[in-house]
Every structure is written in C-alpha cells, then in structure tokens.
Amino acid sequence: MKVGRQSVFEIFRIGFLGFTFIDFLDIMLVTIAFYWLYRALKHTFAVQVLFGLVVLIGLSFIAEAANFKAMNWILRTILDIWLIGFVILFQPELRRLLLMITSQGPIAKFMGYAKISQTIDGIVQSTIEMSERHIGALIVFTRSQNVEMSIDTGIPIGAKVSKELILAIFNTKAPLHDGAVIIDNQQIVAARCVLPLSHVTKYGNKNLGTRHRAALGLSEQIDAVVLVVSEETGGISIAHKTEFLLNVPKEDLLRVLNDKLTPKKDK
Secondary structure, eight states, X not given: OEESSOOTTEEEEEXXXXXXXXXXXXXXXXHHHHHHHHHHHTTSTHHHHHHHHHHHHHHHHHHHHTTOHHHHHHHHHHHHHHHHHHHHHTHHHHHHHHHHHHHSSHHHHHHHSTTTHHHHHHHHHHHHHHHHTTXXXXXXXXXXXXXXXXXXXXXXXXXXXXXXXXXXXXXXXXTTOSSEEEEXXXXXXXXXXXXXXXSOOEETTEEOOHHHHHHHHHHHHXXXXXXXXXXXXXXXXXXXXXXXXXXXXXXXXXXXXXXXXXOOOOO
C-alpha cells in the first residue's frame, strides 16, 4: 500500500493510507494461492499449521502497520522458524502438492495414461470376482506419474494386464498376494509392493485397515488412483487425491474408474 504520494493507480484513500490497483491485485493473488494451498492440504494435518501461519502473517502485518518494531521483529522471527518447521514436518504433503502442479498439464496427461482405458475392463471383472469371494486386493494405477520407490519394494512382473493374472496374483495361496500390484498403462509392472501408510485411521464412519491406509497414504503423496478390495467385507473402495470413495457399487465401478483414469476431452 502506498503512503503519502498520490498514485495514478490509486483506488481509494483512508487518511494517509492509499489503496492502489497493484495492492488489490497483490491481495487477490495471495488469496488465490492460500485457497489453492488449503484445498490441496485440507485432508491432512498440515492444514492446521497453515491456519497458524496465516494468523501469524496477519499479526505481523498489523504490527508493521502500527509501527510496533519489537513485536514485528518477534513475529517475523517466529515466522521464519515456522516456515522451516512447516517444510521439514510436512515434506510428504508438500511433495504431493508439487507433483500435482507438474501432473495437471496437457503434456503430462497425454504422456501418462492415454492407453489405460484398454485395461479397465479386465480390472473391473477381476475386482468384482475378488469382491464376491472376499479376496483382499490393492491395485495402483500410476496415471501421469511413476511410483519407482514403491516398485522397488516389490517383485518385477512386466506382464500385460489380464483378469486371470490379477486373480492369480491375489490368490491367498500365492506368494505375491500380500502388498500392492502396480499398473502402468497396459502392464502390471510389479506385485507385492509396499505402500506408505496414511496417518489417518478413520475416514467418515469407517475404521481403516492396513490396505485402506496404504491406499490413502500413496494418494496423499502422488497423483495415483488406488483400488482396494476388503478381505473382511468384500467392499470395493477407491483412493485418489487424499479422498476415498468407500463401498463403490459393482455396477458403478467401470464408470468410476473410467472417470478417474481416462483423459477428459476438451469441450
């Protein structure tokens, strides 16, 4: 905000304090940035720290406007420490945020999952059969990002997706049934992969088991779609972008997977 000298971009003036078009634009950009950051982190513990950061910034602004030099120095020192602590404590959330930024462009979408629709039918058929037989399963669709760290924890497969192969892998007597299967385009890249567990143990009214926490944990870090079949209930759930679709009806599974895995055409 401009103090003293009149500006050609000035919108209004309160006493000696002038409010210009540049100030308005600056405030709008900061507001949009914080709102977008809030939406990206709203289901994580980081959002509580973000609120504290906003309060400190507001207090710092008031202290500077009122010329409280000592208070302003204390608040700015706390802000510097707060920002460093925020980055250290919430590395997974910030990494997911940066990955979301890089994965939403048109190039990433076309390079990542243009052929995934050809594998969905086989996945749906095998998932419904596993659900009916109460066979637990965890299937990761990589979309526009790779999951090299998770792949390295599993057993390489490198085979084309098929209903029969999915059922064979998750057969409770098979050595690969524990862990996740990772699918990239039309291939099963690896099986028996270990996924990061989410700190969230309850979603809505449902207590999350290990498979569901693993699905949510990966979706918190990267842009992946994770399908879960519950061994106890046979329920089918889908995790994506820190959110869960619990107990997806079998007749809706094909539509939901198509919506999340196939690129949208520009209208």
